[in-house]
Amino acid sequence: MIVFCEECGLRNNIDPSTITANIARFKCVSCGYQNTITADKNALALPDDTEGYFQTVQSIPEILGIFLFHAQKGILKNGMPSVLKPRDLLFIGKRMLNTYSACSNLFSDTTRLTLAIDGRNLIFQPVSKESALILFVKKLPAPQSVETMLASDALAPLTEMIQPIH
Numbered sequence: 001m002i003v004f005c006e007e008c009g010l011r012n013n014i015d016p017s018t019i020t021a022n023i024a025r026f027k028c029v030s031c032g033y034q035n036t037i038t039a040d041k042n043a044l045a046l047p048d049d050t051e052g053y054f055q056t057v058q059s060i061p062e063i064l065g066i067f068l069f070h071a072q073k074g075i076l077k078n079g080m081p082s083v084l085k086p087r088d089l090l091f092i093g094k095r096m097l098n099t100y101s102a103c104s105n106l107f108s109d110t111t112r113l114t115l116a117i118d119g120r121n122l123i124f125q126p127v128s129k130e131s132a133l134i135l136f137v138k139k140l141p142a143p144q145s146v147e148t149m150l151a152s153d154a155l156a157p158l159t160e161m162i163q164p165i166h
Contacts, residue, residue, distance in 0.1 A: 004078055004086045007033035011078065054079045057135075062143045064120070064136040069093035071130040080136065093134060096124040100132070112150070116140050125150050 001016045005028035012035075014026050025036050057066050058079055065080035067089055075089050084092075096113055104110040113124040121137040123146075137146055 002077075003035070003037060004075060005031060005033055006035050006037065006086060007031050009078065009082050009085050057149060060145050060149060062138045062146055064138055066133065066135050067093070068127075069097070069132050069134055071097055076131070089134075092122070093132070096122070096134060097132065100124050100126065114142070123150070 001014050001019075001024075003012050003014055003024060003026065004010065005012060008028060008031040010028060010030040012026055012029055014024055018024065018026075022038055023036060024038075025034070027034055054066060054077060057063060065084070067075055067080050068077040069089070070076050075086055075093070078086065078089065080089060096115070100110070100113045103113060112126075115122040115124075119140055121135070121140055121142050123135045123137060123142060125133045125135070127133055133150075135146065135150075137143075142150075
């Protein structure tokens with residue numbers, strides 16, 4: 001199971017069998033911080049090709065960072081700059097999800113949420129009812145390469161990645 005260090009944000013792998021009462025304790029392989037986090041053994045599983053998908057997206061020069069957010073599970077995959085800690089990404093994910101939900105309740109044709117910050121874009125692109133891809137893009141408006149990547153058919157592999165563990 002993939003978890004992120006609360007101190008440095010580095011990805012760590014833990015054995016799901018070590019989770020007791022939905023609490024996981026692990027020492028970060030990078031900074032040595034002793035983490036205690038809430039973790040569900042039945043968390044969403046991301047297949048091995050998730051890394052390849054993220055590398056492809058991150059190879060687009062205009063993309064500064066990307067993460068996959070789930071309403072209940074939090075950060076499923078983190079490809080954001082290390083200056084943004086997991087708690088920052090959780091805050092962003094939750095706020096953007098709430099804002100997107102409010103907008104889509106008011107405007108039924110809402111398909112995406114874009115937040116412009118200092119000439120840059122934070123794009124919230126839903127991939128399922130409870131999950132979204134969040135991108136940090138260099139310029140406003142988002143370049144055609146990013147728009148193409150966010151097209152619904154391009155998101156199909158990502159939707160398939162979000163499968164519950166049985």
